[in-house]
Amino acid sequence: MNETAIDYEAVFQGLPGMVALLTPELVYADANKDFQRLSGRMREELIGRYLFDVFPDNPNxxxxxxxxxxxxxxxxxxxxxxxxxxxxxxxxxxxPLHPGEWEERYWSPVNAPVFGPDGNVALLVHRVEEVTELIRLRGGTGGDSRARVLEAELYTRARELQDLNERLRQSHAREREVALALQEAMLPARRQVGNHRAAVRYRPAVGALNVCGDWYDLVDLVGGNRIGVAxxxxxGHGLEAAGVMGQLRSALSAASRVADGPAQALDVLGRYAHVVDGAESATAVTTFIxxxxxxxxxxxxGHPPPCLVHADGRVEFLDLxxxxxxxxxxxxxxxxxxxxxxxxxxTLALYTDGLVERRREDIDTGLSRLADSLVRHRTADPxxxxDAVLLELLPPGGATDDTALIIVRL
Incomplete structure (x- = not known):
């Protein structure tokens, strides 16, 4: 639906339950129909007035x-x-019809900010859940008010827990966004490596924080027609893993350019990992082509072996x-x-374990699945x-671990 076609005023007025908008000065900017009806206040009695002038504490x-x-x-x-x-x-x-007469009401409010373009709070959403009748049904109109409040506490606590879970979900989602942006900034873009074609892919895990442990790199090596692929x-996951990932990728990229071979590059990286918090048990594989x-x-x-598919379709896992x-x-x-x-x-394929590992499944099953997919599609461009490998190997709803994949046509 086109956003401009949505009548947001009608949506606001139709919201179930009492909802009002307040300015930062706590003045009513708007109130939906349920708020007007259940509070017993007409729109003109609310809009433009200070909240606590409309609803003061009982002076008696x-x-x-x-x-x-x-x-x-x-x-x-x-x-x-x-x-x-x-x-x-x-x-x-x-x-409002009988000034000086006060009615006991029980409301469960939630207050939330609405931010303006400058990042400051421009409005407050004041949502009120009316539970007066619930308390009366539970405790009786003549019962002790404190007992009635206690009767309703379980109901209120359950709603508070739901709200807390939502806040945690939003917080995790924000961290995931930042982590993904950091991952994208640190990973090299798709590129042509010399006269040879290469394709790279990164797929984040499903879930809020399961992201940013995997990395890949392609570097031009000094001397001859050579590249390094790793x-x-x-x-771990989240922002900390993203930071560690960036440090290790940069260190290996630099070491590969001056090392005699991939083993020496990993030797240097291992010594560097020893002084990087969070790099314990990280894995890596690097190839010099x-x-x-x-x-x-x-x-x-300690990394899953690269997969080399020869021109005749023979598969060789590089695990020696x-x-x-x-x-x-x-x-x-x-x-x-x-x-x-x-x-x-x-064709050479390097990947991370998110592509081949599945719970309650032997790793060899995943490796066989990878080899079969690479062989069947080996004549396609990288x-x-x-794309074909990811489509066939990753679960339809996404993997629980992030996945990196590099395809190089040799």
Whole structure:
């Protein structure tokens, strides 16, 4: 639906329950029909008037604190910019038709900010849940008011818990947005590597915080027609994992440009990981591809093996140079390195465990699924091949771990 076609005034008036809009000065800016009806105040008795002139505390009852508590809640929202769900409040509301007569009411308010273009609170949404009749039904009109309030506390606490869960969900969603933006800024863009085609993909995990542990990199190497291709995975999720990921990716990228081979690059990275908080047990695999010699030299630090699909469809997992994860040993030792040859038209795939690992499933099942997909689509260009692999291997609703994938046509 086109946004301009929505009559938001009609939507506001049709909202179920009592909803009002207040200015930062706590003056009524608008009130929906339910608010007018249930509060017993006509629109002209509300709009433009100060909230506590319309609903003052009962001057005949010094124990009446509902309006004072509401005032404190609204000030908290204005100061902190966060939603505030109040506990059940007893209010004495003056009968507009009979001045001086006060009716005992029970309202459960939620106050929330509406921000303007400058980022400041421009309006307050004041939503009130009327529970007077519920309390009367539970406690009887002649029962002790304190007992009736206690009767309704379970109801109120359940609603407060729902509101708290919503606030936590929104907070996690905000952190996820920031983490994804940081991940995007740190990861290199898709690129042509020399005269050879490469495709890269990153898919965040489903859920609010399950994001930002995986990374990938492609670098031009000094000397000859060579590139370095690497992927890695940081333990943990969220902003902290994103920061660690960025540090490790940058360190390996720099080390690869000056190292004699991938094993030496991982040696340097392992020493660096030792002084980076949060890098414990991170994994990585890096490959040095020499297009002139038609060779791939590789080394792995606890990471799933790269998959090489030869031009004839034969599959080879590069698992002959696997070592423990980064910073796994108190005294680092030189990592192993292996070399494999290929012919033109082969395809190399590097990936993170989110692509192949599933709960209650052996890892070999996921690796076989990957190999089968790569073989069936091996004649496609790298971009189409990457899309096909993700479509076939990732669950329809998304994986519970983030996923990085690099496809290089050799």
């Amino acid at each position: 009852d010094t124990t009446a604190t509902g309006m004072r508590n509401l005032h404190k809640s609204l000030l908290r929202v204005l100061a902190g910019g966060e939603r505030d769900a109040m506990a059940l409040q007893r209010y004495d509301v003056e009968d 992927v890695g995975d940081v333990v 020499d297009f002139d010699a038609h060779t791939i030299t590789y080394s792995s630090a 140079a696997t070592d423990p994860p980064l910073d796994a040993r108190p005294d680092p030792r030189p990592r192993p390195e292996a070399l494999v040859s290929y012919t033109s038209g082969a 971009e189409s091949l990457a």
